[in-house]
Amino acid sequence: MCFKNLPVAFDEQGKAYLKEGVSDPYAVKSNGHAKTQEEKIRSLLAKNGHIKEVSIDPVTRVAGALAFHSVVNLQDRRVEDAHSMATLFRGYEIILKGRDARDAIFISSRACGVCGGVHANCAAEAIEMALGCPPPPMGVVVRNLGQAAEFLYDHPLHLYLLAGPDYSAAVLGQSNPEILSKAQSAPAPHRHVHGYATIGEIMEALNPLTGRLYLEALEETRRAREMTVLVWAKYPHPQTIVPGGISVTVTSQTLNEYQTRLNFFFDYAKKMIGIWDDLYDFLYEVEPRFHEVGKRPRNLIDLGIWEHHDGYDARYANATAWGDRRWATPGVVIDGKLLTSSLHTINAGLEEFVEHSYYGDWVNGRQKFKTDELGTPLSPYHMWNKETLPKPAGRSWREKYSWATSPRWDRQVVEAGAYARMWTTAASRKIPKNPYIETTGTSMKMLLPASALPEMQVEWKIPPELNAIERNRARAYAQAYTALVALNNLIAAYDLMKQGNTSVSNEFTIPKGHRMGVGFWGAGRGYLSHHLEMENGALLNYQILTPSTINASPKDPFGQNGPYEEAVMNTPIIEQFKSQEEFKGADILRTIRSFDPCMPCTTHVYAGSQTIVREVNTCACILEDEGEPVEVGAD
Amino acid sequence: MPTSEATTPVGAGRVLVAGVGYQNLRDLSAGPLVIERLGALGDRVDVEDFSYGPIDVLFLLQRRARYAGAVFVTGAKRGQLPGSVDHRRWDFPTIAADALQERIAEAVTGVISLDNLLHICGHFGALPADVTVIEVEPADDGWGEGVSAEGGRALGEATALVRAEVMRLLTR
Numbered sequence: 016m017c018f019k020n021l022p023v024a025f026d027e028q029g030k031a032y033l034k035e036g037v038s039d040p041y042a043v044k045s046n047g048h049a050k051t052q053e054e055k056i057r058s059l060l061a062k063n064g065h066i067k068e069v070s071i072d073p074v075t076r077v078a079g080a081l082a083f084h085s086v087v088n089l090q091d092r093r094v095e096d097a098h099s100m101a102t103l104f105r106g107y108e109i110i111l112k113g114r115d116a117r118d119a120i121f122i123s124s125r126a127c128g129v130c131g132g133v134h135a136n137c138a139a140e141a142i143e144m145a146l147g148c149p150p151p152p153m154g155v156v157v158r159n160l161g162q163a164a165e166f167l168y169d170h171p172l173h174l175y176l177l178a179g180p181d182y183s184a185a186v187l188g189q190s191n192p193e194i195l196s197k198a199q200s201a202p203a204p205h206r207h208v209h210g211y212a213t214i215g216e217i218m219e220a221l222n223p224l225t226g227r228l229y230l231e232a233l234e235e236t237r238r239a240r241e242m243t244v245l246v247w248a249k250y251p252h253p254q255t256i257v258p259g260g261i262s263v264t265v266t267s268q269t270l271n272e273y274q275t276r277l278n279f280f281f282d283y284a285k286k287m288i289g290i291w292d293d294l295y296d297f298l299y300e301v302e303p304r305f306h307e308v309g310k311r312p313r314n315l316i317d318l319g320i321w322e323h324h325d326g327y328d329a330r331y332a333n334a335t336a337w338g339d340r341r342w343a344t345p346g347v348v349i350d351g352k353l354l355t356s357s358l359h360t361i362n363a364g365l366e367e368f369v370e371h372s373y374y375g376d377w378v379n380g381r382q383k384f385k386t387d388e389l390g391t392p393l394s395p396y397h398m399w400n401k402e403t404l405p406k407p408a409g410r411s412w413r414e415k416y417s418w419a420t421s422p423r424w425d426r427q428v429v430e431a432g433a434y435a436r437m438w439t440t441a442a443s444r445k446i447p448k449n450p451y452i453e454t455t456g457t458s459m460k461m462l463l464p465a466s467a468l469p470e471m472q473v474e475w476k477i478p479p480e481l482n483a484i485e486r487n488r489a490r491a492y493a494q495a496y497t498a499l500v501a502l503n504n505l506i507a508a509y510d511l512m513k514q515g516n517t518s519v520s521n522e523f524t525i526p527k528g529h530r531m532g533v534g535f536w537g538a539g540r541g542y543l544s545h546h547l548e549m550e551n552g553a554l555l556n557y558q559i560l561t562p563s564t565i566n567a568s569p570k571d572p573f574g575q576n577g578p579y580e581e582a583v584m585n586t587p588i589i590e591q592f593k594s595q596e597e598f599k600g601a602d603i604l605r606t607i608r609s610f611d612p613c614m615p616c617t618t619h620v621y622a623g624s625q626t627i628v629r630e631v632n633t634c635a636c637i638l639e640d641e642g643e644p645v646e647v648g649a650d
Numbered sequence: 651m652p653t654s655e656a657t658t659p660v661g662a663g664r665v666l667v668a669g670v671g672y673q674n675l676r677d678l679s680a681g682p683l684v685i686e687r688l689g690a691l692g693d694r695v696d697v698e699d700f701s702y703g704p705i706d707v708l709f710l711l712q713r714r715a716r717y718a719g720a721v722f723v724t725g726a727k728r729g730q731l732p733g734s735v736d737h738r739r740w741d742f743p744t745i746a747a748d749a750l751q752e753r754i755a756e757a758v759t760g761v762i763s764l765d766n767l768l769h770i771c772g773h774f775g776a777l778p779a780d781v782t783v784i785e786v787e788p789a790d791d792g793w794g795e796g797v798s799a800e801g802g803r804a805l806g807e808a809t810a811l812v813r814a815e816v817m818r819l820l821t822r
């Protein structure tokens with residue numbers, strides 16, 4: 016059984032069908048949980064002086080506009096309620112409507128300044144599916160090289176510049192001085208790799224602006240960017256990614272220059288893994304409650320990424336086959352178990368709800384597509400059926416409070432992340448055979464080649480729990496994984512070049528008639544999909560679903576919190592404070608930042624004919640209800 | 651037009667003129683629009699569009715020899731008279747470490763901002779001592795190509811101010 020909640024089953028040949036006898040198979044009935052919860056919280060706040068509303072707006076050290084509201088019981092040190100708010104509207108779906116489908120590559124790319132290439136690639140794959148035009152092998156490999164380089168920038172950015180400072184001496188010294196004190200004399204087991212003798216030294220090096228690790232990461236973003244530009248010609252927002260391939264000329268010199276820079280990242284990854292393993296193993300030991308910080312059920316989703324150059328044909332009918340051959344395998348994990356790695360099944364389980372979002376419901380008894388082209392049932396809430404109907408309103412925890420939607424898989428709350436990608440890849444054991452990465456079903460073993468440091472075998476094990484520390488730890492291992500995917504593709508590029516197989520793009524024509532497409536891809540922080548519908552080359556509908564939309568989602572109609580909310584509500588308050596005024600919400604921030612929020616957004620609203628006219632910013636600092644929230648100045 | 655690094659000894663004794671801002675935000679795009687209007691300003695002046703991540707600008711400036719002076723142009727909402735042009739020396743104000751850290755986080759996550767650029771490049775010692783900032787207060791901060799009538803006049807004024815500043819820096 017794959018689906019628990021959706022009325023979809025599979026016959027003996029594995030073909031999906033809608034179960035018989037279900038009168039309204041995709042009915043959504045709100046259970047009223049939000050209203051009940053709101054009443055309960057209001058009552059708690061009225062009766063207890065030690066229960067406080069905490070609003071963090073904006074959440075700093077994240078990309079884009081995110082605010083977070085929580086109700087914290089400072090006496091019992093627990094979070095009673097949480098609301099994640101995307102405070103700005105991202106209108107790319109509306110901007111793209113009616114445009115030439117090829118524009119999607121360049122316009123959707125602008126959705127994010129951090130992930131400046133992922134949307135271009137995702138859009139290219141969606142268009143390639145609609146046009147029936149896959150790239151030649153070298154085109155696939157060059158796209159992969161750029162995509163890997165982009166992630167080599169992204170992982171250190173998260174670990175050292177955004178989330179990492181939460182574990183620095185400067186921050187821990189304020190929130191938990193007792194931990195910093197112990198760290199100063201705690202030896203670092205991997206000091207022979209990273210050069211830091213104690214955990215305290217690592218924490219000092221993580222200090223923003225002055226710490227060695229912080230400054231080094233700032234510097235090394237340059238190297239990864241250079242790699243991206245070598246193969247994509249421009250970054251962010253490459254102009255070279257086109258349907259059917261890429262418009263760059265790749266020479267052996269290009270590959271050599273890429274390799275020179277890549278060699279550095281093998282050693283950088285060895286150090287990253289040592290640093291974060293040492294730091295986190297220490298934190299678990301001295302403060303076991305860190306196991307609970309940011310904890311939520313092990314429910315994850317990923318679409319995989321990095322096509323195999325011999326596998327990808329851009330056909331939807333073959334998506335599960337080429338998805339299985341990717342360098343990262345798609346998958347859905349529920350309760351820690353891999354449920355499926357089929358892109359068709361993952362696609363069929365996707366729905367997006369707007370019960371608590373500033374959008375209008377588009378269903379109203381209508382459903383444009385009841386199945387995909389293979390006959391697999393689709394929900395009316397599926398992206399191919401979705402319409403983006405912005406509906407700004409006043410904020411209400413009972414009603415609507417976010418510009419993010421509530422994406423769900425099989426009506427379950429799943430989480431996206433680089434760790435989800437590693438998890439589904441490790442569990443499925445489908446990674447292409449190669450000398451550097453081995454997946455065991457429970458782990459990913461990686462052989463990092465010698466550079467200045469000797470060759471090193473590292474192993475990322477699927478963790479027994481999903482929490483803030485494990486999200487971040489996996490990012491360190493993801494750096495090694497990404498560098499080795501880059502190496503495998505570099506070797507493939509050299510081989511193709513030797514064979515004279517240097518073509519990087521195929522010609523295409525814009526077909527007449529109706530076409531559908533989907534890009535199954537990923538960002539540095541996980542899942543990314545673009546679903547499109549086009550007629551005579553013009554976009555009828557375009558739907559983007561990003562990892563942070565999944566993770567920052569508000570409650571759904573079934574009363575389930577989104578991943579940030581769920582993780583924060585499970586977080587114990589470890590932070591030390593003498594009075595309510597001293598409380599900074601450090602554990603809440605650690606939790607949110609471990610997801611690597613990226614709120615790609617535009618602040619403008621559509622007014623017809625792709626005209627964008629005014630700003631919409633729904634600020635979290637104005638509460639509708641009585642009572643003064645504690646405004647937390649995020650560090 | 652960007653000056654070719656391959657043919658010009660960039661930096662030492664030279665003057666930098668840079669525009670900063672997003673495209674297609676009407677008068678708020680004054681930075682890149684003024685750069686388009688300026689064209690080349692002679693052998694000793696590098697005229698460039700710095701409308702990208704301040705950290706990348708930092709790396710660029712760190713690679714070059716120190717400029718004798720710099721003039722930055724942007725559009726910014728400061729609550730002044732719409733269409734007015736402000737012209738001032740950048741006096742390297744200090745900001746709290748937390749605030750600087752937040753600006754760096756914005757810079758590495760894609761925000762284009764002259765304020766961030768000046769604070770970050772200033773913090774890491776990549777700016778010359780003599781820095782002038784020219785800001786256009788937008789009359790129209792909507793979305794789209796072109797500028798308002800007031801914005802158009804302000805662009806002309808800003809362009810003239812840039813030329814005057816360059817002359818001052820070259821003849822010091």
